[in-house]
Amino acid sequence: MNPYRRNDPSPSRDEPRRSEPDRGPELSAVSAHAHEVQRIVQLVTDGSSVEVLGGRWSGRTQVLGYVRAALADLGFDVLAVSGMGALLPLEAVASVLPPVYRDMTSGDDRSTVAIRDALVEFLAESRSVVVVDDSDLLDETSWGVLVSASNLVGSPVVSSRLRRAGASDKVLATVARSVIQVSLKELRLEALHAVLEERVDGTLSPAVTARIHAESAGIPGLAVVLLDGALAQGQVRRKGDQWTLGPTVWSDDAGDAYESLLHSYTPQVRDAVEMLAVAGTMDLQAAWVLLGDDLVEELEGHRLVRLTSVGTDRRPVVGVHPPGIGDYYLHQPVTARRHRILATAVAALEGASQQLDHVERDRLLARLGSPRPIVHVAEEERRRGAVRSVDVPVVVRMFTESYTHELASARARWEASRDYASAVRYLHLQLSGQNDPEEFERVFVGVVRDDTTDPVDEVRLRHVHSRWLLTLGATVAEAVRPLVDDVPDGFEHAEALDTLTHLLRWENEGLDASFAELLEPRAARTGFDGQVASVVLAACFTMAGRSHDAVRVLDATEPGLRRGEEIGAGVLRGLALYATGRFAEAFELATAQMQQAISTLDRVAFAGYSYLGALAQIALGHLDEAQDTLAVVLGSGIVTEPMAFTPNKAIPVAMAVISTRTGHEAAASGFADHASQVLGTSDALPFASAAWAEAISVAGSGETEVAAGIFAELIDDARARGYVLSADVAQMASLMIHFDPTGAELFRDRAEELGGSLFTAYLDARAAAHDRDPVRVEAAARLLHEHDSGNEALTFFMLASRLFREAGDLDGSARARASARTVGDRLGISARSMAALEEPDFTAREREVIRLVAAGRSNNEIAAELFVGVRTVESHMRNIRRKSGAVGRKEIAGFA
Numbered sequence: 068m069n070p071y072r073r074n075d076p077s078p079s080r081d082e083p084r085r086s087e088p089d090r091g092p093e094l095s096a097v098s099a100h101a102h103e104v105q106r107i108v109q110l111v112t113d114g115s116s117v118e119v120l121g122g123r124w125s126g127r128t129q130v131l132g133y134v135r136a137a138l139a140d141l142g143f144d145v146l147a148v149s150g151m152g153a154l155l156p157l158e159a160v161a162s163v164l165p166p167v168y169r170d171m172t173s174g175d176d177r178s179t180v181a182i183r184d185a186l187v188e189f190l191a192e193s194r195s196v197v198v199v200d201d202s203d204l205l206d207e208t209s210w211g212v213l214v215s216a217s218n219l220v221g222s223p224v225v226s227s228r229l230r231r232a233g234a235s236d237k238v239l240a241t242v243a244r245s246v247i248q249v250s251l252k253e254l255r256l257e258a259l260h261a262v263l264e265e266r267v268d269g270t271l272s273p274a275v276t277a278r279i280h281a282e283s284a285g286i287p288g289l290a291v292v293l294l295d296g297a298l299a300q301g302q303v304r305r306k307g308d309q310w311t312l313g314p315t316v317w318s319d320d321a322g323d324a325y326e327s328l329l330h331s332y333t334p335q336v337r338d339a340v341e342m343l344a345v346a347g348t349m350d351l352q353a354a355w356v357l358l359g360d361d362l363v364e365e366l367e368g369h370r371l372v373r374l375t376s377v378g379t380d381r382r383p384v385v386g387v388h389p390p391g392i393g394d395y396y397l398h399q400p401v402t403a404r405r406h407r408i409l410a411t412a413v414a415a416l417e418g419a420s421q422q423l424d425h426v427e428r429d430r431l432l433a434r435l436g437s438p439r440p441i442v443h444v445a446e447e448e449r450r451r452g453a454v455r456s457v458d459v460p461v462v463v464r465m466f467t468e469s470y471t472h473e474l475a476s477a478r479a480r481w482e483a484s485r486d487y488a489s490a491v492r493y494l495h496l497q498l499s500g501q502n503d504p505e506e507f508e509r510v511f512v513g514v515v516r517d518d519t520t521d522p523v524d525e526v527r528l529r530h531v532h533s534r535w536l537l538t539l540g541a542t543v544a545e546a547v548r549p550l551v552d553d554v555p556d557g558f559e560h561a562e563a564l565d566t567l568t569h570l571l572r573w574e575n576e577g578l579d580a581s582f583a584e585l586l587e588p589r590a591a592r593t594g595f596d597g598q599v600a601s602v603v604l605a606a607c608f609t610m611a612g613r614s615h616d617a618v619r620v621l622d623a624t625e626p627g628l629r630r631g632e633e634i635g636a637g638v639l640r641g642l643a644l645y646a647t648g649r650f651a652e653a654f655e656l657a658t659a660q661m662q663q664a665i666s667t668l669d670r671v672a673f674a675g676y677s678y679l680g681a682l683a684q685i686a687l688g689h690l691d692e693a694q695d696t697l698a699v700v701l702g703s704g705i706v707t708e709p710m711a712f713t714p715n716k717a718i719p720v721a722m723a724v725i726s727t728r729t730g731h732e733a734a735a736s737g738f739a740d741h742a743s744q745v746l747g748t749s750d751a752l753p754f755a756s757a758a759w760a761e762a763i764s765v766a767g768s769g770e771t772e773v774a775a776g777i778f779a780e781l782i783d784d785a786r787a788r789g790y791v792l793s794a795d796v797a798q799m800a801s802l803m804i805h806f807d808p809t810g811a812e813l814f815r816d817r818a819e820e821l822g823g824s825l826f827t828a829y830l831d832a833r834a835a836a837h838d839r840d841p842v843r844v845e846a847a848a849r850l851l852h853e854h855d856s857g858n859e860a861l862t863f864f865m866l867a868s869r870l871f872r873e874a875g876d877l878d879g880s881a882r883a884r885a886s887a888r889t890v891g892d893r894l895g896i897s898a899r900s901m902a903a904l905e906e907p908d909f910t911a912r913e914r915e916v917i918r919l920v921a922a923g924r925s926n927n928e929i930a931a932e933l934f935v936g937v938r939t940v941e942s943h944m945r946n947i948r949r950k951s952g953a954v955g956r957k958e959i960a961g962f963a
Contacts, residue, residue, distance in 0.1 A: 100126055100129075100130050100133075100251055100287070103119075103130060103249055103251060104130055104133045104134055104137065106249060107119070107130070107134050107225060107249055108134060108137045108138060108141070110247050110249075111134075111138060111143075111196055111223045111225060112141065114221075114223060114245065115223060115245045115246065115247050116217075116223045116224040116225065116226075116239060116245060116246045116247070117223070117224075117225045117226075117246070117247050117248075117249055118202075118225075118226050118227075118228065118238070118239040118246055118247070118248045118249070119131065119225070119226065119227040119228075119248075119249050119251065120227075120228060120229075120230045120248055120249070120250045120251065121227070121229070121230060121250065121251035122229065122230055122251075122286065122370050123229065123286075123288075123289075123327070123328045124283075124286045124287070124288035124289035124292070124324065124328060125251040125253075125286055125287065125288065126251060126287050126288050127200070127201075127227040127228075127229075127251060128200055128201075128227070129288070130227070130251065131147075131198055131200050131225065131227055134198065134225055135147055135198050138196055138198075142194055143194050143195060143196045144189075144192075144193050144194065144195040144196075145195070145196055145198055146163060146164075146186075146189065146190070146195065146196070146197050146198065147163060147198045147200070148160060148163055148197065148198065148199045148200070148205070148209070148213065149199075149200045149201060150199065150200065150201035150202055150203065150204030150205035156206050156207075156208040156209065157179065157182050157206070157208050157209055157212065158206075158209070159205055159206065159209040160182055160186065160209045160212055160213060161182055164182075164185060164186065164189060165189070168185040168186070168188065168189045169185070179208060179211075179212060182212055183212045183215055183216050186212060186213070186216040187216045187219055187220055190216060190217065190220040190222045191220045195220070195222045196222055196223050196224070196225060197213055197216075197217050197222060197223075197224045197225070198224075198225045198226075199213060199224065199225070199226040199227070200226075200227050201227060201228065201229070202226040202227065202228045202239070203228040203229055214239075224239060226239050230250070230370065253284055253285030253286055253457070254280075254285040254286075254287055254290075255285065255456055255691075255694075256273075256276060256277060256280050256285075256459070256694065256698050256702075256734070257694070257726050257729065257731040257734040258731070259276055259279070259280050259285055259287065259290055260273060260276040260731070260733060260734040260737060261731060261733050261734065262287055262290070262291070263275070263276055263279065263290060263291065263294050264276075264733050264737070266291065266294060266295065266298075267294075267298070267310050269305065269308040269309060269310060270308055270309045270310070270733075270736055270737055270740060271309070271310045271737055272309050272310060272311045272312055272737055272740065272741055273701065273719065273722065273734060273737040273738045273741050274311070274312045274701060274704070274741055275294070275297075275303055275310060275311065275312045275316070276734070276737070277698060277701040277702040278312055278316050278702060278704075279293045279294055279297075279316055280459070280460065280698070280702060281390060281391075281459070281460045281463035281464065281467075281702040281703075282316060282321075282389065282390060282391035282394065282460075283389050283391060283460075284373075284388055284389035284390060284391075284460040285460070286389055289324055289328070289389060289391075292320055292321065292323075292324040293316055293318075293320075293321050293324070293391070294316075295320060296316075296318030296319065296320025296321050296324075297313075297315075297316040297317075297318050297321075298310075299318065299320065300318040300319070300320075301313070302314075302315055302316050302317065302318060303316065309737075309740050311744075317394055317398060321391065321394075321395070322395055322398060325391060325392055325395035326395070328392075329371075329392070329395075332369065332371075335362070336362075336365065336366065336369065336371070338404075338408055339358050339362050339366055340366065340371050340372075340387055340392060340396075341396050341405070341408055342357060342358070342408045342409070342411075342412050343357075343358075343366075343372065343385065343386070343387050344387045344392050344393040344395070344396040344397070345393075345396055345397070345405070345408075345409065345434070345435065346412060346431055346434050346435055347386075347393070347431075347434050347465075347468045348384050348385065348386035348461065348464060348465045348468065349384060349385060349386075349427065349431055350382055350383070350384055350385075350423070350424070350427050351363075351374065351382075351383040351384065351385050352422065352423060352424075352427075353416075353423055353427055353428070353431060354372075354385045356415055356416065356419045356422055356423060357412050357415050357416070363385065370388060371387065371388055371392070372385050372386065372387055372388050373385070373386055373388040373457075373458075373460075373461050375458045375461045375462070377458075377462065377465075377662065377665045377666070378662050378663070378665055378666035379659065379662045379663050379666055380666075381662075384461070384465075386461045386464055386465070387464075388460075388461075389460065390460045390461065390463065390464035393464060393468070409435050412431075412435055413432060413435050413436065416428055416431055416432055416435070417432070434472070454661070454695055454696060454698075454699055455695060456691070456695045456698075459695060459698045459699055459702065460702075462665060462699050462703075463698075463699055463702040463703045465665065465668065466668060466670060466673070466699070466703040466705065467703055467704075469668040470496070470499075470500055470670065470703070473496055473668075474493075474496050474497070474500075474501065477489070477492050477493040477496050478493055478506075480492070480493070481493045481510065485513055485514060485515045486514070486515060486517075486519075486520065486524075487514060487516060487520045487521065487524035487525055487527075487528050488521065488524045490510050490514045490524075490528055491524050491527045491528050491531060493506075493510065494506075494507060494510055494528070494531045494535070495527075495531060495671075498531060498534060498535060498538075498706070498708045499670045499671050499674075499705060499706055499707070499708065500670065500703075500704050500705060500706060501704075502535070502538060502706070504539070507532075507535050511532060514528065522558065522559040522560050523560065523595050523629075525558075525560075526560045526563050526564055526567070526595075526599075527631075529549045529550050529564065529567075530549075530550065530567050532549035533546045533547060533548075533549050533550055533567070533571060534546075534708045534747070535708070536548075536549070536747075537571075537575075537708075537746065537747025537748075538708060538746055538747045539746065539747070540746045540747065541747070543571060543572055543575050543576060546571055546747070547568050547571050547572070550564050550565075550567055550568045550571070551564070551568060560595055560596055562589060562596045562600075563595060563596045563599045563600075566586065566589060566596070566599050566600050566603055567599065567603075569582070569585065569603075570603045570606075570711055573607060574711065574712055574749035574751060575747075575749055576788070577787070577788030577789050577790070578607055578610060578611055578751075578788065578789030578790065579789075580789070582604070582607045582611075583604065583607070583608070583616075586600050586603060586604040586607070587604065589604075590604045590620060590623075590624070591623075593625055595629075597624075597625065598624065598625065598628055598629070598632050599632065601620055601621070601623070601624040601625075601632075601636075602624070602628075602632045602635045602636050602639070602711065603711060604620050605617040605618075605620045605621050605624075605636065605639045606635065606639055606711045606712050608620060609639050609642050609643060609646065609792060610712060610751045610752070610789070610790050610791070610792055610793070611789055611790075611791050611792070612646070612791030612792050612794075612795060613791075614642070614643040614646040614647050614792075615643075615647075617639060617640075617642075617643045618640065618643045621636055621639065621640055621643075624636065631671075631710075634669075634671060634672045634675055634710065635675075635710055635711055637656075637660060637672075637675075637676070638675040638676060638678075638679055638710070640656070641653045641656045641657055641660075641676070641679040642679060642682075642792075644656065645679065645682050645683055645686070646792055646821060647820070647821070647823070648819075648820075648821060648822040648823025648824070648825060648826065649823070650683040650686045650687055650822075650825065651683070651687075651855070653679060653680075653682070653683040654680055654683035654684065654687075656676075656679070657676045657677070657679040657680030657683065658680060660672060660676040661673055661676045661677060661680060661696075664676060670703070670705045671705070671707050671710065673699070673700070673705065674700045674705045674706070674707045674714070674718070675707050675710055675714065677696050677697055677699065677700050677718075678697070678700075678707075678714040678717060678718055678721075678752075680693075680696045681693040681694075681696045681697050681718075681721055682721075682753060682754075684696065685721065685724075685725070686822065686825070687825075687854070687855055687856050688851075688856040688857065688858040688859045689857075689858070690725045690728055690729055690858070691725075691729070693721070693725055694722060694725045694726075697718050697721060697722055698722075700718055701718065701719065701722065708747075712749050712751050712752055713748055713749065714752055714754075714755065715745050715748045716742050716745040716748040716750065716755050716756075716757075717748075717752045717753065717754040717755040718754075719738045719739070719741045719742040719745070720738070720739065720742045720754045720755065720756070720757060720759050720760050721754040721759075722734075722735075722738040723735045723736075723737075723738035723739040723742065723759075723760035723763070723764075724754065724759055724760060724763045726738060727760070727763045727764050727766075727767045728763065728767070735760065735763075735764060736764075738760070739757060739760035739761070739764070742757055742760065743757055750785075750790075750793070751785075751788075751790040751792075751793055752792075752793060753792065753793050753796040753797070754796075755793065756781055756785075756793070758777055758778070758780065758781040759781070759797070759800075761777055762774040762775075762777040762778050762781070762800075762801070762804075763800075763804070765777060766804040766805070767941065767944075767945065768926050768937070768940075768941040768944060769920070769925075769926050769941070769944045769956055769959075770925070770926065771804050771805035771956065772805055774801070774804055774805060775801050775804065775805035775807070778797050778798070778800065778801035779801070781794075781797050782794045782797050782798055782801070785797065795817060795818075795821050796821070798814055798817075799814075799818055799821065799822065799826060799829070802814065802818075802830065802833065803829060803833060806833040806834065806836070806837045808834060808837065811830050811833070811834060814830075815827065815830060818830055824850070824854070825851075825854040825856065828847055828850040828851050828854060828856075829851070829856075829859070831843065831846075831847040831850070832844065832847035832848065832851060832859070832863045835847055835863075836863070836866055839870055840870070841867045841870035841871040841874060841876070841879060841883070842879075844863050844866050844867040844870060845863075845864065845867035845871075845879070845882075845883050845886075847863055848860045848861075848862075848863035848864040848866075848867055848883070848886065849886065851863060852864075852886070852890055857890050857893055857894050858894065860890050861887055861890045861891060861894065864883050864884070864886045864887035864890060865883075865884075865887050867879075867883040868880045868881075868883035868884040868887065871883060909947065909962070910946075912933075912943060913943050913946060913947050915933060916929060916933075916940065916943045916944065916947065917947060917959055917960070917962050917963050918963050919932060919933075920956050920959050920960050920963070921959075921960035921963035926940045926941060926944070944959070947959055947962075
């Protein structure tokens, strides 16, 4: 029985119609496709028909449910038709007509014409709309009757159909007038987090969302099933108030979901998907060899694969979509059909030696010929950089696939040899992700030292042991013991061990003022000890705010660094660029190295350079892009423990800061909680202290002075411990959220040294906004635009326009508004959104909040006066800032 208006039983055609109390599902603020629902309702209200396109599990039916409820609330009579189960011609339409109209088609006159005439009379009687779910499954006769009747009456039609390869014979745009197509897109990480967190009691760890986002590619219905199944089978577990991730999110429900996604495709398509899932992500050329170009394109049309350009040469690679299809097939028993598929693929690869790069060919042959991996069931463009949002799931899958095979191979090599070199390789991999305590203990007990043991490997194993102890929450005194205990007399690299011992203390307790005096002579030496000292010295100089000295040391370092020191040196060189205001150069370096890391699937390098790239993007105001950069690290479970001054904690804190700045408080809270559980990580780096997340969250609620106080404590502690770079970046952030003219003037020279003319432009913009000087605000906005800080430039151009208008300078207001439109075009902001920014359309409740802000009320006082929660007030404040571009409470008060 359809619960919507006009589909209810009526005893007589002449009885007055009544509204049903059942309004359908409530549209939540975090509904997966709230924006699309609002757009569809507006289009129908304006008289247009709408065709909703989406893949399986994209939420098409849910969207139509929300649309039906909203249109019923607006006074529309809704005829809801479903293509599911329409076995008899016209039954889909006849069965949902109200009885009085159904009676018109009874008896011998149940013809197409009779049903169409009854439908026309129904639609013509009032303001009506036809909503058709799964139109591609509707019988031809019902489809023809619906379109014919709606065209005769002029009633809009809202239909949904599955987006897939091949032409559909029920495309609304070909038979109806004024049709707009609306595509349901995959969700970004933070939007998906809000949807998933509504389903748990408490908070959801962002690591859970990141894993599910990677497995589902952001498809909301599929993501919800993955979470529900993981909860039901204990794969996602409660730890305090937070739901945290176990070794996997796989469950039987997940298998059923992927099966339903795949079941309707032809055997040829399913075979192709299975082959790609087992072989893993591959070059497009290899996919052509294995499947043929026609079949690859058919899979792409069905959206069962995704094409992504990666690596230094931007080579096209193909992976199954959503990536969790790979886990689905790996969890299936190996059948004769699987053997047939793999044998066919191997034969195709062996016969394609001239068509494929030999490295790629050998890699695929190894994957296809290797034993089935063990499944742990218990457990755009320049500014976008290496990874776009839509590519995040594919790249995550590449790293997780590679890690599974690398870890198994490294473990096998260690089991066979039990030597230091294989132990170092295996535990480095463990430390970059899995971190299984039993494995660490087993290796440390079982490793065998003999006369052939390379002393460098012994240093590395002792260093790994120390780092691992820190991840367990050990004190610094406990963590340094592997570096100092039982060192053989006359050990060749005792100096390197001593350098690493000092490093552990400097990372966690603070820089000793004499670090340069100790390390400069060591760094001047050749060999391994000198290389270690050089990288550690450069790291200390960087943290101490002496970037030029860091570059001098790196330039003097002898060539031929081992991979670990090479990664550390590269990231430090990028941090030196960042710390001297050369953000574009730092970003280009990071992007190039991230692409290289994707090409070689180097986890630690990718994470280190991702952090560097995100720092540069945040400085330039490219927050979404910074989050895309970091999402792969979190989704892949990569950690960078072997690195000096590792950014393990800084990455989730940066994600929390970005989420707060973009108005996603739930995601921000989850990232902050995740960061608080990271043990043994230095807070010397920018964003490496949880106080960052707290300060930005408080600022987001409007209490900028309190946030500045939190920053002040962070800054004082960092300076006392010698972490000047971290302190300076925090000082700049504090001035941006709570402007202090005196403090800004005192910090100006350091800001210019740290961030060049971009940071002084930020300070000038905040000073001009503080003084409400439109000329200076406009000049600062123009400078920000020149520095590619588009979002900040847009904010200040809009503020300048309003200030000019308030001062009666309409020409100045128009000029600033035109500049804002130019920036908006470059950022891809729609004309409608720009219009909303130019003339903020505040709701009545938002205007109440503005009035109380102008009266000097705090958020708590506003909540008490309006009888709402503080979080509701915070939500109103975010909406006001979004609509108006206002920076602080003083600017918000200006709208009163």
